[in-house]
Amino acid sequence: MPAYRSPSRRLKRSPRALMAAGALGSAAALILTGAGPAAAAPPAPDEPVRSGQAWMGAGTRIEQGLASSAAGGGVTPMDTSGVQGIDVSHWQGAINWGSVKAAGIDFAYMKATEGTTFKDSRFSANYTGSYNAGLIRGAYHFARPDVSNGATQAGYFASNGGGWSKDGKTLPGVLDIEHNPYGAMCYGLSTTQMRTWINDFYTTYKARTTRDAVIYTTASWWNTCTGGWTGMSTKSPLWVAHWGTANPTVPSGFPTWTIWQYTATGRVGGVSGDVDRNKFNGSLARLQALANNTA
Template sequence: MHIPRILGRFAVAVTASVLAAVGLAAPAGAAVQTPGIDVSHYQGTINWTSVRNAGIQFAYIKATEGIGYKDTKFNTYYPAAYHAGVIRGAYHFALPDRSTGAAQADFLVDNGGAWSRDNLTLPAALDIEYNPYGATCYGKSASAMVAWINDFLARYQARTGRWAVLYSTTNWWQTCTGNYSGFANRSPLWLARYASAPGTLPAGWPVYTIWQYSSTGSVAGIAGNVDRNNFNGDRGRLLALANNT
C-alpha cells in the first residue's frame, strides 16, 4: 500500500562547465528562483490551467514506487500538465530493499518516466529518502546503498540518455550513503528541507538545482496542501535542464 512521502531530503570540487552541462549550476547572480510543485494522487483533481496561471512553471509528478506500484493519477496528471504548458517530470519512489536499482529504473521508464526533448519534459527524479515501511536505510550499508543508487542511475541513463535528478535530504544522505559525493557531477540535486533556507547540502553538490521548501503550500487549481519547490534559476535554465542543452 502506498503512503505519503515523509519529511526530509543533498564538497568535492566540480568544474563549472560540467555543472552547467547537467543543469547543476545556478546562473550568474543566482537570485532568480522559478516556482514549482510536486504531486501524487493525494492531490486529487487538479486544474492544471489554473496551476499554470498561478505562476507555477514546473511539476514533478509521482509515476512509480518499487517495481509494483504506478500512481493512479499519473496518466491523468502527466499529459494534462503538458497541455497546460507546465514543464513536467516523473519521479520514482525508491525501495532499495525490494529489487535492484536497474529493475526499478526499468519499471519507471516502462511506466511513463522516460524522457524526450519536447521543451516540456524534465529528466525523471529518483526520490530516495526515509523508509516509510521499515529501517531508515532499507537494511543496506552505506556502500551498498551507493551501489544501488548507481545501478538505478546507470540504467536510467542507458535507457533515456539522461541522468536522473536525485531527491533526498542532507540528513538521510549523510546517514545512509556516508555522505557520498560521487554523483554530484552528473545528477542534479533536488533537496528537501522545510525551512527558510536550504542549509548544508550533501557532499559534492556546490548548489541545489531544486529546493523543496514546504509540504503545506497552496496553489490555485489544487484543493488542500501541496509540496512547493523552487528551481535555482530562471525559466531559461529550467528549459536547458529539460532539453539537455
C-alpha cells in the same frame, strides 16, 4: 551558476487541521481557486504508510518528526520568488492544471511509480494535464531499495512514465530516495550497498533515456545512508528537501542544489489542499535548457 546545472515530504493534513495545529502560517495567504474534486485523506504523520502509497516526502516527515515537520512545513519563510514548481501524486486528487499555471507555477513533477509493481493512479492525468496547460513537467520514482536492485526499478520507472523526449517541456526523471516510510531508515542496506543501488539505478536509467536522473533527498538521509557519498556530484542534479529555512542544507558530496523543496504545506490555485512547493535554482531559460538537455 555552476558549470553543471542539471536538475524535497509532504505533511498530508487538511488545512483545518493545520490551522488548529498552528502550522499553516503564511501558506494561508495563498488562495485556493479552481480546484478539482477534493483529494483523498492520506495517512496522518503518526500512522503507517501502506505499501505503494508513499509520496515524495513521506519519509521526511518521519525523519523530522511531527512537531518539526509541522513547523518546518508551513511557517516561514515561503520563498515564492523565482521559478516555482510543485510536486504531486494521487493524494492531491484531480488538479485543475490551467489554474495551477495561472497561479505562477512553471514546472511540476508527479509520482509515476514505486518499487517494482506500483503505478500512481493519477499519473497519466497529471502528466498530460500539466503538459497541455503549458507547464514543464517530469516524473518521479519512489525508491524501494528493500524490494529489488536499483537497475530493476530504473527499468520499471522508464517503462511506466519515466521516459524522456526532447520537446522542451519534459524534465529528466527523478529518483526519490529518502527516509524509509515503511521501516528502517536506510532500507536495511549498508552505505556501500546503498551507493551501489543508487549507481545501478542511475546507470540503467541513463541507458534507457539518455538523461541523468535527478536525485531527490535530504541532507540527513544522504549523509547517513550513503556516508556523504560524492559519487553522484558530477552526474545527478540535486533536488533537496529542507523546509522552514532561508537556505537549504545541501548533502555532503553535492556542490549545490538545482531544485529546493521549501515547504510541504503550500497552497496553489488549482489544487484542492496542501501541496509541496519547490524552487528552481536559475532562470526559466535555464529550466528549459534542462528540459532540452542543453544545460
